[in-house]
Amino acid sequence: MSILDLFSVSWMSILFITLNLIILIFIMNLNKNPKNFPPGPRGLPLVGNIFNMNLRRPYQTLMELKDTFGPVFSIQMGLRKVVVLCGYETVKEALFTQADQFAERPNIPIFKQTTRGNGIIFGHGESWKTLRRFTLMVLRDLGMGKRNMEEKIVEESQHLVKLIAAENGAELQTMIPLNAAASNIIVSLIMGHRMEYNDPHFIKLLKLSYESFRLTSGPFIQLYNMYPMIHPLPGPHHRVIACLDVLKIFFKKIFIEHRQILDENDSRSYIDFFLNKQEEEKDNPSSYFHEGNLLSSVTNLFVAGTETTSSTLAWALVIMIRYPEIQSKVHEEIDMVIGGSTPQIQHRHLMPFTDAVIHETQRFADILPMDLPHETTTDITLSGYSIPKGTYIIPLLRSVHRDKAHWEKPDKFYPAHFLNDDGKFVKRDAFMAFSTGRRVCVGETLARMELFLFFTSLMQHFSFHPPKGMNAEDVDFSTSGGLGLVAPSTKVRALPRCH
Numbered sequence: 001m002s003i004l005d006l007f008s009v010s011w012m013s014i015l016f017i018t019l020n021l022i023i024l025i026f027i028m029n030l031n032k033n034p035k036n037f038p039p040g041p042r043g044l045p046l047v048g049n050i051f052n053m054n055l056r057r058p059y060q061t062l063m064e065l066k067d068t069f070g071p072v073f074s075i076q077m078g079l080r081k082v083v084v085l086c087g088y089e090t091v092k093e094a095l096f097t098q099a100d101q102f103a104e105r106p107n108i109p110i111f112k113q114t115t116r117g118n119g120i121i122f123g124h125g126e127s128w129k130t131l132r133r134f135t136l137m138v139l140r141d142l143g144m145g146k147r148n149m150e151e152k153i154v155e156e157s158q159h160l161v162k163l164i165a166a167e168n169g170a171e172l173q174t175m176i177p178l179n180a181a182a183s184n185i186i187v188s189l190i191m192g193h194r195m196e197y198n199d200p201h202f203i204k205l206l207k208l209s210y211e212s213f214r215l216t217s218g219p220f221i222q223l224y225n226m227y228p229m230i231h232p233l234p235g236p237h238h239r240v241i242a243c244l245d246v247l248k249i250f251f252k253k254i255f256i257e258h259r260q261i262l263d264e265n266d267s268r269s270y271i272d273f274f275l276n277k278q279e280e281e282k283d284n285p286s287s288y289f290h291e292g293n294l295l296s297s298v299t300n301l302f303v304a305g306t307e308t309t310s311s312t313l314a315w316a317l318v319i320m321i322r323y324p325e326i327q328s329k330v331h332e333e334i335d336m337v338i339g340g341s342t343p344q345i346q347h348r349h350l351m352p353f354t355d356a357v358i359h360e361t362q363r364f365a366d367i368l369p370m371d372l373p374h375e376t377t378t379d380i381t382l383s384g385y386s387i388p389k390g391t392y393i394i395p396l397l398r399s400v401h402r403d404k405a406h407w408e409k410p411d412k413f414y415p416a417h418f419l420n421d422d423g424k425f426v427k428r429d430a431f432m433a434f435s436t437g438r439r440v441c442v443g444e445t446l447a448r449m450e451l452f453l454f455f456t457s458l459m460q461h462f463s464f465h466p467p468k469g470m471n472a473e474d475v476d477f478s479t480s481g482g483l484g485l486v487a488p489s490t491k492v493r494a495l496p497r498c499h
Helices: 003-031 058-069 088-097 109-115 125-141 147-165 175-191 200-216 219-226 236-260 270-280 291-322 324-337 345-350 352-365 397-401 444-461
Strands: 072-077 080-085 380-382 385-387 392-395 462-465 492-496
Touching: 058 072, 058 080, 058 397, 080 088, 088 380, 088 392, 088 397, 109 219, 109 236, 109 291, 125 270, 125 291, 147 175, 147 444, 147 462, 147 492, 175 200, 175 270, 175 291, 175 444, 200 219, 200 236, 200 291, 219 236, 236 270, 236 291, 270 291, 291 324, 291 352, 291 444, 291 462, 291 492, 324 352, 324 444, 324 462, 345 352, 345 444, 352 444, 444 462
Parallel strands: 080 392
Antiparallel strands: 072 080, 380 385, 462 492
């Protein structure tokens, strides 16, 4: 070997060692916490606290860590440091009192891939603020919280009752009909009309929406969000992206149809309002009313408006078969207040027990136990800890809804949580089923109306029972999920009631 060859090998070795040192220093800096950062379990280089986490039920791990590290602690999810907020007081202080400082969304790989930062739920900065204001205005103009929206939900309730009655008491998986009913309310807002339950396009949309929600809540997507570099590998993330792509293709066709008959003086749907606003701002190169935001916003509304409401209702029915004595009290109140009449929103204040059961279902089921993640917009101080700008925040809603300081029986289904000594309904500060602050659910008013009218209509017409051969006490509430919790898979039998 010549001197020149030795010289080359030497420099190659030095280069290799230098690169490894740079990588090592980079990893060490990643693992190094900023000054006065919230405490947490020690993580390993690159993997962080992944081996501490139950990826099927990450909220359970976070609840356990809360008992060790307190209401504000940190974990490392892959290469990213995350701050977890626990308990009513802490979450309220962050999301409500310091709302602007916690108002951003972090870049979450699966949603960055599917939305490109567009839309209402996972949008950022001024684009998100503009779309949120616009969406709230449009939903109100289309009747959210008003009489005409109530009439649509009542009509859809009747379709739902007929669909379930056609099963003649056979065992059924309630997510299918409940998805269809909840989705049709959103579809009527988005497109201006409902869809028939047997429409093959509608059935396909419902399956795609449910599958994307279920897979996104699964353990593999938790890993994908920690290590997006695994994108080229096979996995459920490709199925999530494919499901949402098909939804987008469907909505693109709807956009074309609406553009052809668009009337600037007569907007009948969310799509119409958006397209008219887009036309109005066509000469503004900085306009946020572009195709990407329309597509993501409509998809956001469809999936979120379908899955959260239908999952809550599915939970409610499973809870009813688990606690037949509670179901009987709901039936008694419905018979006394509504009788054979059509349920109306005006009945709600006369039905405190039924209202309490619905709210307790939301608290107990905890459809989004870790909320949707937030991100700090500036350097802030919370509970004495320093949290830098751009920190990924998990408001652990499970800890709010299980806060022993605010709930008498936090781990039990207990409707009395929402009743006073006189049996009247009472609001609870620690109820955050729709989150709170700047990112509170835009469809909260609509969802509250849907839950009451759908639930009372179903309970008015049916008594719900477990599958044959299963006792009520054998009903299992266990479920899994990261981002969201789907309802338990228990089937129910809906038997008609006599009036």
